Amino acid sequence: xxxxxxxxRIVAPEDMGxxxxxxxxxxxxxIKDSIEPVAGITEVIDASGYNVTPGLIDQHVHIxxxxxxxxFVSMTPGISAAELISCGTTTVVGLLGTDGVIRNxxxxxxxxxxxxxxxxxxxxxxxxxxxxxxxxxxxxxRDMIFIDKVLGCKTAISDARSSFPxxxxxxxxxxxxxxxxxxxxxxxxxxxxLGALExxxxxxxxxxxxxxxxxxxxxxxxxxxxKPLFEEAIEFAKMGGMIDISTGGTKYDAPHRQVLYALEKxxxxxxxxxxxxxxxGMAKKTQEGNLELYKAPIHLNLQEVIxxxxxxxxxxxxxFKLITANPAKNLSLPHKGRIAEGYDADFCFFDDNYQLTxxxxxxxxxxxxxxxx
Numbered sequence: 001x002x003x004x005x006x007x008x009r010i011v012a013p014e015d016m017g018x019x020x021x022x023x024x025x026x027x028x029x030x031i032k033d034s035i036e037p038v039a040g041i042t043e044v045i046d047a048s049g050y051n052v053t054p055g056l057i058d059q060h061v062h063i064x065x066x067x068x069x070x071x072f073v074s075m076t077p078g079i080s081a082a083e084l085i086s087c088g089t090t091t092v093v094g095l096l097g098t099d100g101v102i103r104n105x106x107x108x109x110x111x112x113x114x115x116x117x118x119x120x121x122x123x124x125x126x127x128x129x130x131x132x133x134x135x136x137x138x139x140x141x142r143d144m145i146f147i148d149k150v151l152g153c154k155t156a157i158s159d160a161r162s163s164f165p166x167x168x169x170x171x172x173x174x175x176x177x178x179x180x181x182x183x184x185x186x187x188x189x190x191x192x193x194l195g196a197l198e199x200x201x202x203x204x205x206x207x208x209x210x211x212x213x214x215x216x217x218x219x220x221x222x223x224x225x226x227k228p229l230f231e232e233a234i235e236f237a238k239m240g241g242m243i244d245i246s247t248g249g250t251k252y253d254a255p256h257r258q259v260l261y262a263l264e265k266x267x268x269x270x271x272x273x274x275x276x277x278x279x280x281g282m283a284k285k286t287q288e289g290n291l292e293l294y295k296a297p298i299h300l301n302l303q304e305v306i307x308x309x310x311x312x313x314x315x316x317x318x319x320f321k322l323i324t325a326n327p328a329k330n331l332s333l334p335h336k337g338r339i340a341e342g343y344d345a346d347f348c349f350f351d352d353n354y355q356l357t358x359x360x361x362x363x364x365x366x367x368x369x370x371x372x373x
Contacts, residue, residue: 001024001025001042001363002022002023002024002029002040002041002042003022003023003041003042003043003044003045003363004020004021004022004023004035004037004041004043004044004045005020005021005022005023005045005047005052005347006020006035006044006045006046006047006048007020007046007047007048008020008021008047008050008052008349009047009049009050009051009052010031010052010339011051011052011053011316011317011320011339012053012054012338012339012340013053013054013316013317013318013320013321013324013325013337013338014317015315015316015317016031016339018033019031019032019033020032020033020034020035021035021052021339021345021347022035022041023345023360023363024363025363026344026345026362026363026364027335027342027343027344027345027363028339028340028341028342028343028344028345029341030341031339031340031341045358047349049351049352050349050350050351050357050358051316051349051350051351051352051354052339052347052348052349052350053088053316053320053324053339053347053348053350054320054324054325054336054337054338054339054343054346054347054348055088055089055090055091055324055336055344055346055347055348055359055360055361056087056088056089056090056091056301056302056323056324056348057089057090057091057092057323057324057327057328057331057333057336057337058084058089058091058092058093058275058276058278058298058301058323058327059092059093059191059244059273059275059327059330059331060093060095060191060221060244060246060275060276060277060278061079061084061092061093061094061095061275061276061277061278061279061298062076062079062094062095062096062097062103062277062278062279062280063078063079063092063094063108063111063112063115063122063279064078064079064094064096064103064107064108064111065077065078065079065103065279066096066097066098066099066103066279066280066281066295067097067280067281067282067293067295068098068099068102068281069098069161069281069283070281070283070291070293073293074281074283074293075102075281076279076280076281076295077279077295078111078279079111079278079279079298081115081118081119081120082372083298084115084120084298085120085359085361085366085367085372086299086367086372087298087299087301087302087356088302088348088356088359089120089298089301090120090121090346090348090359090360090361090362090366091120091121091122091123091333091336091346092115092120092121092122092123093122093123093124093125093151093331094108094111094112094122094123094124094125095108095124095125095128095154095191096108096125096127096128096129096134096154097128097129097193097280097281098128098129098156098161099128100128100129100130100132100134103128104134105124105126105134105135105136106136108124109124109136109147109149112124112149113149119361119362119364119366120361120362121336121344121346121361121362122149123149123150123151123331123333124149124150124151125150125151125152125153125154125191126140126143126144126150126152126153126154127140127153127154127155127173128154128155129154129155129156129159129161129162129163129193130155130156130162130163131155131163131165131169132163133153133155133173136150139176140153140173140176140177140180141176141177141179141180141183142180143180144176144177144180144181144183144184144186144188145180145183145184146184148184151186151187151188151189151331152177152181152187152188152189152190152191152219152331153173153176153177153189153190153191154191154192154193155170155173155190155191155192155193156192156193156194156195157170157192157193157194157195157199157201157203157204158194158195158196158197158198158199158200158201159193159194159195159196159197160195160197161195162193162195165203166203167203167206167207167210167211170190170192170203170207171207171211171213173190174190174207174213174217174218177189177190177217178217186332187216187217187331187332188217189217189218189219189330189331190217190218190219191219191221192204192218192219192220192221193221193222194220194221194222194223194225194229195222195225196225196226196229196250200228200229200232201220201229201232201233201236202232204218204220204236205232205235205236208239208241215236215239215240215241216240216241216242218241219242219244219330220233220236220241220243220244221244221246221275221277222244222246222249222250222277223243223244223245223246224245224246224251224252224253224255224258225246225249225250225251225252226252227252227253230252230258230261230262233262234262234265234267237262237267237268237271237272238265238266238267238271240271241271242271242272242273242326242329242330243262243267243271243272243273244272244273244274244275244330245258245259245272245273245274245275246274246275246276246277246296247274247275247276247277247300247301247303247304248276248277248278248280248296248297248298248300248301249277249280249282249296254304254307255274255300255304256304256305256307256308256311256312257312259272259304259308259312259314259322260308260312260314263314269314269318269321269322269326270321270325270326270329271326272322272326273322273323273326273327273330274301274304274305274322274323275301275327276296276297276298276299276300276301277296278295278296278297278298279295279296279298280295280296281293281295281296282294282295282296301322301323302323302356305319305320305322305323306319306354308322309354310354324337324338325337325338344362344363345360345362345363346360346361346362347359347360355370356370357369357370
């Protein structure tokens with residue numbers, strides 16, 4: 001089935017100017033200055049006046065729910081495809097959190113497949129906070145090799161809920177991710193939750209400096225949890241690492257201001273990503289002293305990118321990299337994160353005020369005129 005998008009102002013994420021886009025099935029078939037409707041094109045979409053970006057990528061979402069640190073009542077529910085589409089997310093990576101017992105990888109894999117059947121693109125990470133790594137097939141490398149949707153492994157450091165892994169422990173995990181990825185034709189990453197303990201990222205610097213492990217396979221997240229932690233993350237990024245800033249979880253400052261600060265310190269914009277930590281179990285004290293439980297929102301990635309443009313003066317081309325091209329690079333996702341011929345037809349339409357109005361995922365319209373289809 002052929003569809004034609006006319007007069008789109010393409011942010012791919014670089015500015016391509018006004019072009020026409022031909023969609024064939026789930027792929028972008030052609031991008032030209034002008035493509036005329038011909039026999040076989042079943043739909044023509046006029047994108048005049050709209051900025052069209054790649055579909056957004058969220059590389060850290062608790063798609064089956066999370067929480068539990070404040071008892072069973074604090075556990076959060078799973079996510080719906082409509083929630084993701086509502087904020088332009090067409091590609092998502094699901095993962096476990098603290099809990100590897102009540103939340104399990106079998107349910108996570110089933111949710112990934114469910115979202116795929118609803119025309120999104122979904123992946124997952126094996127493992128969880130602990131070193132007693134939970135897997136689907138008996139080992140991380142086997143999960144990497146035999147399960148196409150597994151992109152890497154999750155673990156945690158500098159957190160009282162972690163297993164306090166040593167450098168040797170992390171090197172063993174990295175070896176399984178790396179070797180499994182080589183066999184499966186994947187990059188493979190070790191996605192590392194960072195807590196607020198004073199040890200911060202020191203062990204990660206050991207992995208790179210002392211043991212000379214390639215930095216691109218180490219993927220730290222929640223880097224903006226505290227100011228001292230973020231200072232270390234800046235050093236990590238300037239060494240060539242990719243740092244992930246959570247928009248929906250714990251943070252010492254607004255995520256867009258963290259990005260601007262990192263840019264001032266010399267971090268390339270290509271070495272930073274946003275992720276939502278969506279559906280993580282959160283809690284805060286009310287003025288009356290009661291504990292209010294809520295789940296981390298998933299829409300803040302887009303909100304913070306828009307703030308980078310409107311408040312921070314960053315170009316749309318650079319700002320949108322944090323939720324398109326950069327996470328695609330970090331995860332080595334084929335045909336994602338850009339608008340280009342041969343890539344998946346994942347698009348977000350924004351008006352001049354960056355209000356999201358239309359979403360295409362794998363060539364199918366998922367939102368039109370701000371309404372979920």
